[in-house]
Amino acid sequence: MNAQPRVAIIGAGIGGLTAALELHAAGIPCQVYEGVAELSAIGVGINILPHATRRLSRLGLQDELAAVAVTTRESLYFNRFGQRIYTEPAGLAAGYAWPQFSIHRGDLQSVLARAVRERLGEDALATGHRCTSVEQDDTGVTVHLGHPDGSSSTARADAVVACDGVHSVIRRQLHPDEGRPVYSGYNMWRGVAPWPKILGGAGMIRAGWLATGKLVVYPIRDDIDDQGRQLVNWVVEIETPHHADRDWNRAGRVEDFIDRFADWHFDWLDVPELIRSSDGILEYPMVDQDPLPWWGRGRVTLLGDAAHPMVPRGSNGAGQAILDAGALADALTRHPGPAEAFAAYEAVRRPATTAVVRANRTNPPDAILREVYERTGDRPFDRIEDVIPVEDLDSIIAAYKRTAGYEVAALRDA
Numbered sequence: 111m112n113a114q115p116r117v118a119i120i121g122a123g124i125g126g127l128t129a130a131l132e133l134h135a136a137g138i139p140c141q142v143y144e145g146v147a148e149l150s151a152i153g154v155g156i157n158i159l160p161h162a163t164r165r166l167s168r169l170g171l172q173d174e175l176a177a178v179a180v181t182t183r184e185s186l187y188f189n190r191f192g193q194r195i196y197t198e199p200a201g202l203a204a205g206y207a208w209p210q211f212s213i214h215r216g217d218l219q220s221v222l223a224r225a226v227r228e229r230l231g232e233d234a235l236a237t238g239h240r241c242t243s244v245e246q247d248d249t250g251v252t253v254h255l256g257h258p259d260g261s262s263s264t265a266r267a268d269a270v271v272a273c274d275g276v277h278s279v280i281r282r283q284l285h286p287d288e289g290r291p292v293y294s295g296y297n298m299w300r301g302v303a304p305w306p307k308i309l310g311g312a313g314m315i316r317a318g319w320l321a322t323g324k325l326v327v328y329p330i331r332d333d334i335d336d337q338g339r340q341l342v343n344w345v346v347e348i349e350t351p352h353h354a355d356r357d358w359n360r361a362g363r364v365e366d367f368i369d370r371f372a373d374w375h376f377d378w379l380d381v382p383e384l385i386r387s388s389d390g391i392l393e394y395p396m397v398d399q400d401p402l403p404w405w406g407r408g409r410v411t412l413l414g415d416a417a418h419p420m421v422p423r424g425s426n427g428a429g430q431a432i433l434d435a436g437a438l439a440d441a442l443t444r445h446p447g448p449a450e451a452f453a454a455y456e457a458v459r460r461p462a463t464t465a466v467v468r469a470n471r472t473n474p475p476d477a478i479l480r481e482v483y484e485r486t487g488d489r490p491f492d493r494i495e496d497v498i499p500v501e502d503l504d505s506i507i508a509a510y511k512r513t514a515g516y517e518v519a520a521l522r523d524a
């Protein structure tokens with residue numbers, strides 16, 4: 111193992127692993143410490159939009175991701191009666207130079223972890239190393255670590271990047287008086303099921319609305335059996351007064367929400383059957399945290415969910431962590447010391463991600479669904495043009511793309 115890694119990265123999730131690859135590509139030594147004893151394919155589907163695939167492509171990962179993901183070609187919006195509201199091309203089909211991938215979180219993490227081990231060396235990713243706190247002084251940072259057998263150890267680094275997710279211990283250490291997570295009033299249940307291709311098998315589908323029940327469906331693995339089925343990811347969100355604490359692995363119960371979707375039998379999808387075909391169901395509250403006034407101090411900074419936990423709506427949780435990682439490497443390359451580099455990184459990424467956290471609360475892309483729900487009084491329509499002009503739908507999507515940083519023109523020029 112590198113005895114004195116320059117940057118210690120805490121957490122081998124999407125942000126931490128991408129940060130390791132970005133730093134390595136920039137010639138900056140680093141060491142990743144991950145709390146769990148072994149990385150395993152937990153979680154369900156996530157989307158990586160072109161602003162993030164652009165960074166992953168520069169890291170040489172596009173082909174490997176394309177081999178395990180579904181390359182998304184369109185986004186489709188429906189009301190709860192299965193009527194189509196709006197369709198827009200996605201990724202390459204929308205004119206981006208980079209694809210949009212719909213992928214199992216475990217597959218994405220595996221691709222990143224394999225690349226870290228191949229490029230940085232097996233020992234660069236130390237599992238079973240859970241950070242309990244950090245202490246900085248004039249010459250570096252001491253990282254306190256706990257191990258599965260109950261023992262503990264310390265490691266030294268020049269700087270620390272906390273990529274330890276929504277329960278970040280380093281965020282808590284830096285911001286002990288921060289308020290509690292903010293519950294949006296909506297609970298989410300998710301699962302995956304083997305399923306024949308829905309509407310061409312390359313679409314991200316959103317349907318319904320939160321007040322009565324919203325559904326998001328997209329395939330995340332192609333050709334999983336000899337019938338050519340896909341692994342299809344579904345997420346439902348419902349206005350619910352109560353919620354449990356955030357735990358990505360909490361099991362959910364189908365009887366808590368299936369009633370809302372009992373009559374969702376469309377000619378393009380039988381929703382109750384899809385949900386009932388799933389192996390297991392996970393539950394997660396739609397929770398975020400108020401953006402912080404500052405992230406890090408001196409030689410310690412935050413990245414990804416540790417820095418800006420957001421309501422997982424708008425396909426930007428993983429994407430913004432990936433953008434953070436790129437910006438971090440850029441800043442460390444440009445600035446002589448970690449403290450200056452982290453300040454420069456934070457100056458760019460904190461306002462950008464604050465805007466996304468706020469947009470996910472109020473106007474994510476599925477605001478389209480809200481508009482139609484309100485304008486129709488939650489009834490079927492004859493012609494969508496009589497409900498809302500297509501230009502208004504275009505502008506809802508365009509505004510979110512601008513905020514989250516993935517307008518086609520902006521990426522082309524970047």
Ligand SMILES: Cc1cc2nc3c(=O)[nH]c(=O)nc-3n(C[C@H](O)[C@H](O)[C@H](O)COP(=O)(O)OP(=O)(O)OC[C@H]3O[C@@H](n4cnc5c(N)ncnc54)[C@H](O)[C@@H]3O)c2cc1C
Nearest residue numbers: 121123124125145153154240241274275358414415427428
């Ligand atoms: C188990 C799991 C399942 C998920 N499932 C989904 C999903 O289905 N859909 C979705 O949209 N998003 C999911 N997410 C969240 C999603 O991965 C993130 O929102 C996004 O990718 C941002 O990544 P991140 O690296 O900031 O955080 P994460 O990807 O959450 O990674 C954080 C990492 O830090 C590790 N860690 C935590 N505390 C410590 C510590 N003290 N010391 C060392 N390591 C630590 C964690 O084990 C984890 O590997 C999941 C996250 C996890 C951890």
